[in-house]
Amino acid sequence: MSTYILCFVLFLVGLYGVITRRNLIKIAISLSIMEFSVFLILVLIGYVDDGKAPIVNLQATDAVYVDPLPQAMVLTAIVIGLATTAMLMAISIRLYRKYKTFDIREIKNLRG
Amino acid sequence: MDALIPLFVAIPLISAFLIMILGKVIPGFHSFLAPLTLLALLVMAVFVFSGLGNDSLHYTLGGWGVEGGTPIGIYMVLDGFSILMLCIINLIGFIALFYSLSYIRKYTAEANYYALFCLIVAGMNGVVLSGDLFNLFVFLEVSVISSYALVAFGVGKTELEASFKYQVLGVLASMLILLAIGLIYWKTKTLNMAEARSLLDTGPPDPFLLFVQVLLISGFGLKAAIIPFHAWLPDAHSSAPSPISAMLSGVLIKAVGIYVLIRLFFNVFATGHDVAVLITVLGTISMVVGSLVAIIQWDLKRLLAYSSISQIGYVVMAFGMGLILLEKGDNIQAATLAMAGGVYHLMNHAVFKGLLFLNAGALEHRLDTRDLKQMGGIAPVMPVTSSTSFMASMSISGIPPFNGFFSKLIIVIAAVNGGFYLLAVLAVVISMVTLAYFLKFQRYAFFNKGLSQVREKIREAPFPMSFSMIILAALCLAMSMIAFPSVREAILQPAIDALMQADFSSTTFTGI
Numbered sequence: 001m002s003t004y005i006l007c008f009v010l011f012l013v014g015l016y017g018v019i020t021r022r023n024l025i026k027i028a029i030s031l032s033i034m035e036f037s038v039f040l041i042l043v044l045i046g047y048v049d050d051g052k053a054p055i056v057n058l059q060a061t062d063a064v065y066v067d068p069l070p071q072a073m074v075l076t077a078i079v080i081g082l083a084t085t086a087m088l089m090a091i092s093i094r095l096y097r098k099y100k101t102f103d104i105r106e107i108k109n110l111r112g
Numbered sequence: 113m114d115a116l117i118p119l120f121v122a123i124p125l126i127s128a129f130l131i132m133i134l135g136k137v138i139p140g141f142h143s144f145l146a147p148l149t150l151l152a153l154l155v156m157a158v159f160v161f162s163g164l165g166n167d168s169l170h171y172t173l174g175g176w177g178v179e180g181g182t183p184i185g186i187y188m189v190l191d192g193f194s195i196l197m198l199c200i201i202n203l204i205g206f207i208a209l210f211y212s213l214s215y216i217r218k219y220t221a222e223a224n225y226y227a228l229f230c231l232i233v234a235g236m237n238g239v240v241l242s243g244d245l246f247n248l249f250v251f252l253e254v255s256v257i258s259s260y261a262l263v264a265f266g267v268g269k270t271e272l273e274a275s276f277k278y279q280v281l282g283v284l285a286s287m288l289i290l291l292a293i294g295l296i297y298w299k300t301k302t303l304n305m306a307e308a309r310s311l312l313d314t315g316p317p318d319p320f321l322l323f324v325q326v327l328l329i330s331g332f333g334l335k336a337a338i339i340p341f342h343a344w345l346p347d348a349h350s351s352a353p354s355p356i357s358a359m360l361s362g363v364l365i366k367a368v369g370i371y372v373l374i375r376l377f378f379n380v381f382a383t384g385h386d387v388a389v390l391i392t393v394l395g396t397i398s399m400v401v402g403s404l405v406a407i408i409q410w411d412l413k414r415l416l417a418y419s420s421i422s423q424i425g426y427v428v429m430a431f432g433m434g435l436i437l438l439e440k441g442d443n444i445q446a447a448t449l450a451m452a453g454g455v456y457h458l459m460n461h462a463v464f465k466g467l468l469f470l471n472a473g474a475l476e477h478r479l480d481t482r483d484l485k486q487m488g489g490i491a492p493v494m495p496v497t498s499s500t501s502f503m504a505s506m507s508i509s510g511i512p513p514f515n516g517f518f519s520k521l522i523i524v525i526a527a528v529n530g531g532f533y534l535l536a537v538l539a540v541v542i543s544m545v546t547l548a549y550f551l552k553f554q555r556y557a558f559f560n561k562g563l564s565q566v567r568e569k570i571r572e573a574p575f576p577m578s579f580s581m582i583i584l585a586a587l588c589l590a591m592s593m594i595a596f597p598s599v600r601e602a603i604l605q606p607a608i609d610a611l612m613q614a615d616f617s618s619t620t621f622t623g624i
Contacts, residue, residue, distance in 0.1 A: 011291075018280065031283045038287050042294045070297065073246050077290060080253045084283050087260050091279065094264070095272045109270045 192606025336369020354473020392432030399425025
């Protein structure tokens with residue numbers, strides 16, 4: 001149970017970073033931390049006590065395997081996370097070229 | 113017809129790929145292939161719709177069907193509600209793309225634009241057709257990541273800032289959704305919506321499930337820009353190129369936000385009273401606050417974006433009332449009427465808000481400004497833009513011969529029948545507020561005489577733009593036909609049946 005709570009704390013750490021940081025890159029890093037805490041929770045959901053990697057061995061009939069589906073989901077989600085992070089980085093670099101700063105307090109054309 | 117279902121996702125994906133590969137070699141290839149793709153999808157959607165009736169179709173990817181009472185493959189399901197969404201997505205997609213043919217010439221990298229446009233359509237079609245929770249998440253990300261790129265397509269200061277804001281909130285929403293999907297998997301050990309329905313339907317209310325539902329409301333509320341989660345929408349929708357604004361406001365927030373919310377809360381969860389009330393309250397708040405903020409806007413596209421929030425509020429409120437009444441179970445007639453109003457307003461909003469953003473794009477194309485104070489007296493020089501935007505404005509404010517009137521009327525009647533008198537009054541009052549800010553738009557953009565002497569050299573928008581606007585304006589009138597009882601039976605009833613008889617549609621295709 002404590003592992004789940006630690007993952008949730010990690011999620012909250014990411015959320016805290018997104019809310020309080022002023023630097024575009026640090027916001028992107030905080031979002032990545034959030035993503036990975038969710039991935040860890042997904043992997044934990046599929047974990048079975050004393051389970052082995054889910055490659056079925058027909059000789060050992062009594063073997064216990066972990067659930068492979070969340071692992072497949074996490075692999076897919078990591079690829080999606082990569083795409084979002086790349087997109088965020090591209091936009092951050094473009095923003096830096098326009099404003100010469102990463103500070104979100106300086107970047108505030110849009111209001112209201 | 114089952115074999116057509118995966119094509120709705122495959123065709124736009126393939127054409128996005130081809131545009132990127134061959135667009136560099138063959139000049140003009142993209143502007144030829146992309147509209148053709150969307151036209152083909154629209155024809156397919158209408159064809160499937162005409163033959164569907166009350167049925168639901170399904171397709172299993174790779175032929176992995178039901179094994180030992182458990183569906184093990186990925187299902188794509190097409191029923192009365194998803195086919196309506198498919199028609200709307202591909203219709204607005206085709207018209208916005210046709211409009212882009214002349215609008216997008218002022219940008220560089222046209223091929224990228226058309227490829228991203230095809231991807232966004234592929235993602236939305238996938239979301240609407242998916243019968244599997246994780247698959248839905250993947251398609252949702254396909255469409256929203258392409259929309260991040262399209263919002264920033266102008267690469268100016270405001271576009272980039274809006275896109276960054278949109279991305280931060282979008283990633284946050286995606287993570288909440290993924291967490292909720294993981295928790296549903298933990299509870300039920302399945303990702304299939306129909307099987308999850310049969311497992312979640314029984315038993316007393318569970319705090320764990322309540323937590324999951326709140327996560328889903330926040331996640332999809334962020335995607336759909338319901339009011340406490342709306343901060344990104346006015347920036348993103350006003351900074352994007354106009355055809356993309358029409359796509360984002362017209363269909364994206366519906367396909368990845370409202371559609372999924374409705375699908376999950378009607379067809380997957382056995383929704384309790386508290387959650388139903390929460391959804392209704394959120395809808396009402398967005399309806400009221402969105403339109404009150406819209407009045408004070410002077411940026412045309414920002415005004416339209418806030419008005420989107422308000423109109424989405426109508427839809428969410430209608431479905432929330434439907435959920436409350438269904439949960440009580442004593443006034444099914446009113447619940448059906450509320451849901452009919454919700455579905456109808458969803459379709460209508462796609463048409464008239466798409467049209468209004470295309471009008472805004474035409475004005476921006478000719479005047480190079482979005483500020484209402486710098487416009488005026490354009491009605492004589494741009495007659496097509498002026499008359500179509502007048503029709504759209506009357507339609508969105510609920511003036512009788514147009515479609516917006518009938519959908520709002522149905523929602524108000526349902527609210528009165530269901531005993532929600534306060535909501536009925538609010539819906540009528542907000543409709544008048546909507547009329548107020550659209551009259552402001554009409555007056556300052558088209559009829560103010562003060563600036564008319566400098567407008568000599570302004571001409572009507574080019575043919576692809578005018579043509580798209582005329583088609584949508586004609587649809588604004590034509591769709592009011594749906595209010596007639598017999599047409600309503602044929603078009604809206606299958607969608608409502610699909611939402612109400614969730615058990616029926618789940619048993620027909622999984623056999624559980």
